[in-house]
Amino acid sequence: MTQITLPASKMLTPRSNLRNWIGVIPFFLFALLFIFLPSVRLFVGSFTNADGRFTLENVIELFTQQYILDSYLLSIRISAVTALGGGIFGLLLAYSVTVGGLPKPLRSALITFSGVASNFAGVPLAFAFVATLGRTGFVTTVLKEVFGFNIYDAGFNLYSFLGLSLTYMYFQFPLMVLIMAPALDGLKSEWREAAENLGANSMQYWLRIALPILLPSILGAMILLFGNAFGAYATAYALTGGRLPIITIQIGAQVRGDVLHNPNLGNAMAMGMVFIMAISLAGYSWLQGKTERWLR
Amino acid sequence: MSVSTRVRKFPFWSWVWFILGGLYFVLPLLATFEFSLTMERDVIGFKAYEKAFADKEFLETFGYSVFLATMTIIMSIILIVPTAYWIRLRLPEARRIVEFITLLPFVIPAIILVFGLIRVYSSPLNIPFTEVTLVEPLTNFQFGTNVLIIGGYMVLGLPYMYRSVDTGMRTVDVRTLTEAAQSLGANWYVIIARVILPNIRTALLSGALLTFAIVLGEVVLASFLGVTAFGPYLFLLGQHRAYEPAALTFTTFLLTWAAMGIIQRITGGQGQVSGAH
Numbered sequence: 423m424t425q426i427t428l429p430a431s432k433m434l435t436p437r438s439n440l441r442n443w444i445g446v447i448p449f450f451l452f453a454l455l456f457i458f459l460p461s462v463r464l465f466v467g468s469f470t471n472a473d474g475r476f477t478l479e480n481v482i483e484l485f486t487q488q489y490i491l492d493s494y495l496l497s498i499r500i501s502a503v504t505a506l507g508g509g510i511f512g513l514l515l516a517y518s519v520t521v522g523g524l525p526k527p528l529r530s531a532l533i534t535f536s537g538v539a540s541n542f543a544g545v546p547l548a549f550a551f552v553a554t555l556g557r558t559g560f561v562t563t564v565l566k567e568v569f570g571f572n573i574y575d576a577g578f579n580l581y582s583f584l585g586l587s588l589t590y591m592y593f594q595f596p597l598m599v600l601i602m603a604p605a606l607d608g609l610k611s612e613w614r615e616a617a618e619n620l621g622a623n624s625m626q627y628w629l630r631i632a633l634p635i636l637l638p639s640i641l642g643a644m645i646l647l648f649g650n651a652f653g654a655y656a657t658a659y660a661l662t663g664g665r666l667p668i669i670t671i672q673i674g675a676q677v678r679g680d681v682l683h684n685p686n687l688g689n690a691m692a693m694g695m696v697f698i699m700a701i702s703l704a705g706y707s708w709l710q711g712k713t714e715r716w717l718r
Numbered sequence: 719m720s721v722s723t724r725v726r727k728f729p730f731w732s733w734v735w736f737i738l739g740g741l742y743f744v745l746p747l748l749a750t751f752e753f754s755l756t757m758e759r760d761v762i763g764f765k766a767y768e769k770a771f772a773d774k775e776f777l778e779t780f781g782y783s784v785f786l787a788t789m790t791i792i793m794s795i796i797l798i799v800p801t802a803y804w805i806r807l808r809l810p811e812a813r814r815i816v817e818f819i820t821l822l823p824f825v826i827p828a829i830i831l832v833f834g835l836i837r838v839y840s841s842p843l844n845i846p847f848t849e850v851t852l853v854e855p856l857t858n859f860q861f862g863t864n865v866l867i868i869g870g871y872m873v874l875g876l877p878y879m880y881r882s883v884d885t886g887m888r889t890v891d892v893r894t895l896t897e898a899a900q901s902l903g904a905n906w907y908v909i910i911a912r913v914i915l916p917n918i919r920t921a922l923l924s925g926a927l928l929t930f931a932i933v934l935g936e937v938v939l940a941s942f943l944g945v946t947a948f949g950p951y952l953f954l955l956g957q958h959r960a961y962e963p964a965a966l967t968f969t970t971f972l973l974t975w976a977a978m979g980i981i982q983r984i985t986g987g988q989g990q991v992s993g994a995h
Binding site for chain 1: 729731732733735736738739742743745746747748749750752753797798800801804805808809812816819821822823824825826827828829830831832833834835836837838869870872873928931932935936937938942949952953956963964966967970971974975977978979981982
């Protein structure tokens, strides 16, 4: 495949395959300096003690220090909740504009808006939610003055698990829409017709044909959503100022100053995150392979 | 989509989901906009915008973020276009490994990336096994910090940029273009800069706009590397002001929308997704 006939001898001779690798050296050099070296440094640091010797202590401490464990669990909980909630809501939205029978222009409006919202995160997103659901926020005020319902008296707090989840949802469900809309397009109308000819009703079609076909891509997308929330830092920090100690915020505190008094424990915390992210990505690509059988 | 050619009744539930989704999208923006207009008591006006835009620090940090975004885009193109081109033309066996590397930023969140960068580059770079210093710690001087943050942003944008460029090259026949250019006597620089680049400009533009949207509001790398960019400025402003941050938040949203709207228009497709949260 690499061979082409050349009019001049200007190109490198196709025979010397090793020399072809020279062309990608800049890319590998970049990856080495900005991806591999930093990751390897954190990895090695996780297994090093203060004297520079090998140790498993840092890794063991991840599981024995209660507050570190709690941070991981909090991050996992918030990521799982928003992946599930955002996933279901995003799926319903994607359904409504693809096979759900809504007018065509609504589809491109929703896709554009999803592109914007999935990129609208961090500090601006946190501010937008304070203006919406904060104590004097727009929705809070409308609910109070028009409907006489004070959500803060009812126990709601924007700077809590629920509040942060609602904020994360703003970039979670649009991402689901962007991933699932093409997948729903891939449902062939023949499948539905065949099912109907055999006497299936709409419910049976969805439960026994469409959903099983879509299931790998739904799960895969939700895993992406999980990772999306798990790595988030700026939104949570800007919203809660560090009062909800999710794992990224703990690591951030460790980068700012060695709050743990053990720099290598910080390295281990970071590697723990990378480990969880890597597992999710592996799960995603495994499910991706299953999807491609039916939906292309 | 011939499923919908069947006679169907009014899609009630589709409308319900769509309207709920629309409210979720619009309410926070509406709330931010409404709030940003009420800086002066009993007056609806753009006072907060005037004040925010007139702030010298805003102009500096915003300009700096635009500079960083531009540099990131230029450097990404210089790095990725020749690589993707070369892999397509001469080195298909490198495709898997390079694609794998471009996906790594999904596994390494920004907070981890900046942590690693600081750990590696806050100490001087010595010639191995000696005490001879080649480069002072990059975090210690402005140029070094710029190199670090632009490199970091290139990593964050890598998945999107690479995929854009690679998709762009798939749709034009790179091989034929190259042969044609070569038979006319073009050298490698001319082939890439004047034949390949113009032919994938749509893909480049969409990758560039997405990178722009990511870098403009980015706060993690900037604040930990101590760069006075727009993201950290907006965060600090939010600590002691109310209306100006709302005005800038709404402006950021409009800019993101502009970027995504253009991508949507030029690619005519699905739009792109990113994850710098």
